[in-house]
Amino acid sequence: MEIFYIDEDKHYVAIxxxxxxxxxxxxxxxxxKRKFEPxxxxxxxxxxxxxxxxxxxxxxxxILLQLTGLTDIYMEQLQSFGDVNxxxxxxxISIAFWALIKVNDNDIKLAKTHGxxxxxxxxxxxxxxxxxxxxxxxxxxxxxKIVTKPIGFELLPEKFxxxxxxxxxxxxxxxxxxxxxxxxxxxxxxxxxxxxxxxKQSSKKGAYYYMFNKEKYRLFAEMGFHFQMKAKKDSLxxxxxQV
Amino acid sequence: MEIFYIDEDKHYVAIxxxxxxxxxxxxxxxxxKRKFEPxxxxxxxxxxxxxxxxxxxxxxxxILLQLTGLTDIYMEQLQSFGDVNxxxxxxxISIAFWALIKVNDNDIKLAKTHGxxxxxxxxxxxxxxxxxxxxxxxxxxxxxKIVTKPIGFELLPEKFxxxxxxxxxxxxxxxxxxxxxxxxxxxxxxxxxxxxxxxKQSSKKGAYYYMFNKEKYRLFAEMGFHFQMKAKKDSLxxxxxQV
DNA sequence: ACAAAAGTGTTGTGCGTACACCCATGC
DNA sequence: GCATGGGTGTACGCACAACACTTTTGT
Numbered sequence: 001m002e003i004f005y006i007d008e009d010k011h012y013v014a015i016x017x018x019x020x021x022x023x024x025x026x027x028x029x030x031x032x033k034r035k036f037e038p039x040x041x042x043x044x045x046x047x048x049x050x051x052x053x054x055x056x057x058x059x060x061x062x063i064l065l066q067l068t069g070l071t072d073i074y075m076e077q078l079q080s081f082g083d084v085n086x087x088x089x090x091x092x093i094s095i096a097f098w099a100l101i102k103v104n105d106n107d108i109k110l111a112k113t114h115g116x117x118x119x120x121x122x123x124x125x126x127x128x129x130x131x132x133x134x135x136x137x138x139x140x141x142x143x144x145k146i147v148t149k150p151i152g153f154e155l156l157p158e159k160f161x162x163x164x165x166x167x168x169x170x171x172x173x174x175x176x177x178x179x180x181x182x183x184x185x186x187x188x189x190x191x192x193x194x195x196x197x198x199x200k201q202s203s204k205k206g207a208y209y210y211m212f213n214k215e216k217y218r219l220f221a222e223m224g225f226h227f228q229m230k231a232k233k234d235s236l237x238x239x240x241x242q243v
Numbered sequence: 244m245e246i247f248y249i250d251e252d253k254h255y256v257a258i259x260x261x262x263x264x265x266x267x268x269x270x271x272x273x274x275x276k277r278k279f280e281p282x283x284x285x286x287x288x289x290x291x292x293x294x295x296x297x298x299x300x301x302x303x304x305x306i307l308l309q310l311t312g313l314t315d316i317y318m319e320q321l322q323s324f325g326d327v328n329x330x331x332x333x334x335x336i337s338i339a340f341w342a343l344i345k346v347n348d349n350d351i352k353l354a355k356t357h358g359x360x361x362x363x364x365x366x367x368x369x370x371x372x373x374x375x376x377x378x379x380x381x382x383x384x385x386x387x388k389i390v391t392k393p394i395g396f397e398l399l400p401e402k403f404x405x406x407x408x409x410x411x412x413x414x415x416x417x418x419x420x421x422x423x424x425x426x427x428x429x430x431x432x433x434x435x436x437x438x439x440x441x442x443k444q445s446s447k448k449g450a451y452y453y454m455f456n457k458e459k460y461r462l463f464a465e466m467g468f469h470f471q472m473k474a475k476k477d478s479l480x481x482x483x484x485q486v
Numbered sequence: 487a488c489a490a491a492a493g494t495g496t497t498g499t500g501c502g503t504a505c506a507c508c509c510a511t512g513c
Numbered sequence: 514g515c516a517t518g519g520g521t522g523t524a525c526g527c528a529c530a531a532c533a534c535t536t537t538t539g540t
């Protein structure tokens with residue numbers, strides 16, 4: 001090989017992952033302190049360089065695995081970022097991905113060894129390079145996506161309650177919804193199977209657990225879906241998310 | 244420079260442009276025959292290699308300029324394609340863009356010198372590499388985008404008639420719409436200014452020209468917009484687009 | 487005079503939002 | 514027994530789809 005394009009420039013290609021999680025009623029981002037120069041010690045999203053023998057998706061999965069130890073992560077390509085001076089070290093093109101993980105899945109043991117932390121999206125610090133842009137874009141994409149694909153479940157444990165699910169939607173959209181309307185509409189999709197068991201930590205009465213129905217889920221993921229609700233009258237959540 | 248990442252792999256990065264146009268009631272794609280190896284002589288979208296000193300957007304604009312001679316083109320990043328063997332010549336990552344052109348703008352003189360041709364999206368040939376995938380994805384993105392941003396105008400000449408505009412929407416979505424509903428809804432956006440002049444080629448009666456209102460356009464482009472209509476009862480356009 | 491395309495209003499209904507009270511339990 | 518969060522049904526309004534006839538003018 002190596003015969004066709006010898007006169008063309010070659011570039012470093014990085015992969016950066018915007019990793020979302022949901023915990024304690026808040027949408028969070030997995031951030032870490034960069035461990036090499038340039039910008040060592042500053043906050044960033046997880047990233048790495050693309051290797052010669054891996055595809056973009058494979059690269060992203062490798063990086064997610066390194067950080068979380070998880071192999072089965074919902075992940076999509078976000079966008080490429082390629083301003084000439086975006087990385088002060090050297091000209092590097094970054095292909096950003098976004099991913100959704102279940103925070104409690106394994107407590108992200110590896111994340112700790114990497115010095116990673118979950119940070120509420122309402123308190124994102126200054127990040128290196130153009131990572132704040134990436135996060136912004138990722139958030140926007142997540143908000144759009146959740147309307148047409150029932151991906152909320154990727155952020156929740158296998159069993160969850162309706163109040164939890166609603167608070168997830170509220171956290172993502174930064175607005176409150178009407179309880180009755182939310183329950184009615186989400187249930188009539190047929191996407192949820194009610195369990196007999198109740199969750200009793202967060203209330204005396206207890207809320208029924210639900211699981212999502214995998215066949216319906218797959219169906220909607222392919223065929224399309226539409227779940228969008230207006231915010232409750234005059235109630236945007238205070239302190240709008242500032243990335 | 245050149246001090247930080249010396250152990251990492253470098254890659255060829257290509258930029259490929261899915262260029263849409265609208266003419267004679269059909270949505271078209273600007274395709275050309277590849278002029279160098281590998282795959283010389285086969286159909287492809289317009290592309291080129293990213294240079295060291297240009298950003299992704301700059302690269303895409305350079306390539307669009309080369310092919311069309313136009314500098315002011317509506318353009319967005321689509322997605323990156325990076326399978327290891329997608330280019331049989333050498334491992335190359337492609338960052339795809341999509342663009343909208345007014346076909347009659349200057350008759351795309353340069354396009355001809357490049358051996359480019361407008362091809363109806365219903366008759367896309369076999370393209371090299373993963374270019375058919377790119378086109379597929381571009382089409383999907385265009386269809387989604389036109390719901391939330393009034394970009395249809397980027398495909399039409401400065402002055403256009405309502406029947407033309409409707410046929411554009413129909414060509415993009417491959418479905419027919421109700422004339423009365425279409426006119427009513429598009430007019431009540433305030434996006435269109437009626438001219439006094441009529442277009443008289445395509446009918447005896449003649450249809451009034453309209454221009455789009457640039458302020459409203461900018462407003463919608465930022466603030467958001469929503470224009471979607473169900474297809475006319477039982478009338479998908481025959482011969483669904485096969486990419 | 488007729489063919490061919492442009493232009494024009496009204497009605498019904500389904501979806502989505504607003505809204506308030508009872509229930510179960512732990513303390 | 515009371516405080517806390519979970520669970521439930523209805524009514525109204527609006528946005529959207531359905532639908533058919535008249536107008537203009539070139540030939």
